Amino acid sequence: MVHLDRDYLEAVPALIGGREWVLVTSTGWASRGAIKAITGAAGAPVAVVGDVPENPTISYVEKLTSVKPADLVVALGGGSVMDAAKGLTALQALGGDIPRFEAHLRDGEPLPENLRPPPLICVPTTSGTGSEVTRWATIWGDEKVKFSLTDPRLYPSDAVLDPSLCLSKPRELTLSGGLDALSHAMEAVWNNNHTPESDRLATTAIGSIRRHLSAALERPDDIEARREMQVAATIAGFAMGTTQTALAHSISYPFTALFGMPHGLACSFTLPAVAEYNMAEDESRFGAIAEGLGCEIADIPAVLSAWFDEMKLGTAVGHYISAADIDGLGENLITRARAANNLRAVDGATAKDIAKRSLGDLSGSGAGSGAETAKAAS
Numbered sequence: 001m002v003h004l005d006r007d008y009l010e011a012v013p014a015l016i017g018g019r020e021w022v023l024v025t026s027t028g029w030a031s032r033g034a035i036k037a038i039t040g041a042a043g044a045p046v047a048v049v050g051d052v053p054e055n056p057t058i059s060y061v062e063k064l065t066s067v068k069p070a071d072l073v074v075a076l077g078g079g080s081v082m083d084a085a086k087g088l089t090a091l092q093a094l095g096g097d098i099p100r101f102e103a104h105l106r107d108g109e110p111l112p113e114n115l116r117p118p119p120l121i122c123v124p125t126t127s128g129t130g131s132e133v134t135r136w137a138t139i140w141g142d143e144k145v146k147f148s149l150t151d152p153r154l155y156p157s158d159a160v161l162d163p164s165l166c167l168s169k170p171r172e173l174t175l176s177g178g179l180d181a182l183s184h185a186m187e188a189v190w191n192n193n194h195t196p197e198s199d200r201l202a203t204t205a206i207g208s209i210r211r212h213l214s215a216a217l218e219r220p221d222d223i224e225a226r227r228e229m230q231v232a233a234t235i236a237g238f239a240m241g242t243t244q245t246a247l248a249h250s251i252s253y254p255f256t257a258l259f260g261m262p263h264g265l266a267c268s269f270t271l272p273a274v275a276e277y278n279m280a281e282d283e284s285r286f287g288a289i290a291e292g293l294g295c296e297i298a299d300i301p302a303v304l305s306a307w308f309d310e311m312k313l314g315t316a317v318g319h320y321i322s323a324a325d326i327d328g329l330g331e332n333l334i335t336r337a338r339a340a341n342n343l344r345a346v347d348g349a350t351a352k353d354i355a356k357r358s359l360g361d362l363s364g365s366g367a368g369s370g371a372e373t374a375k376a377a378s
């Protein structure tokens, strides 16, 4: 259940209801006094995991087998915290069976039928991931490969949305989160698994992000903008929860794993080119995006590019990669499962071309056009 616009220090204790609980959070939130605040309001948990890193790895999550089980888990943080908490609940339900956990992640083996993970209450502190309403978690292999923990029993029982937790977020985190949510909504539309309902959710999320992301970037303490972005990210999460992601996410993972680019930048800087690529397959599917952006279908790539320039996405992305970096990636640029969801079939060379062209098209990325940079690098 999603609890909108609530004070998490009131809502979470009410949901815990005197039961034994485990708190999962990041060092950042721990240092900002979140552990003290929430335990002061809800009573002491049986265990605190207060050191979730960005992009948690399998080996990190497996260390959580030592955490004392409880009636429920509360995750306070961004996508990494919520994903690590899902890993914890799955591992606890598996009785700490690490080989079975790894077989699921690495080989896609289903989790056992009798799996009963403890309920998970998510309190997102960023607006983007949508993990508070999805059944999966991203967990990284120590070899920088991305794996998915996926099971309907991992849906959080509750998501508590408190926009005050998003106030004062740094610009890059706001930008990355907002664009991640935008990417979730758009990828739900050009997706083989789309439904009329996921299209409607995507339109709502895209429209809200278009109206409010710039305000959140310009005025980090604008509570109204934060509230709207938080709700939009959750709505985009519901859309993605139906469809999974597609080509833009498929292309993104090496940029995060190898160059440390924040996920939301990596999965969004290609959106204008991915839109254009997919529009060539079936433009009629793009009404849901055009309506959200408030433009004609044919103008979607140009409207996105102009908007990205306004938000200086090129500068943000250029901080992490150059065209030469993309050249060095070989053809290993797509994740098959995500690409298979995409409206139009794609191969590694095409994905690479999309990434290079996208980087070249971003003003301020310092990359020049893809063709020029390729020439310079050869």
Ligand SMILES: [Fe+2]
Residues within 6 Å of the ligand: 129, 180, 183, 184, 249, 263, 267
């Ligand atoms: Fe994403």
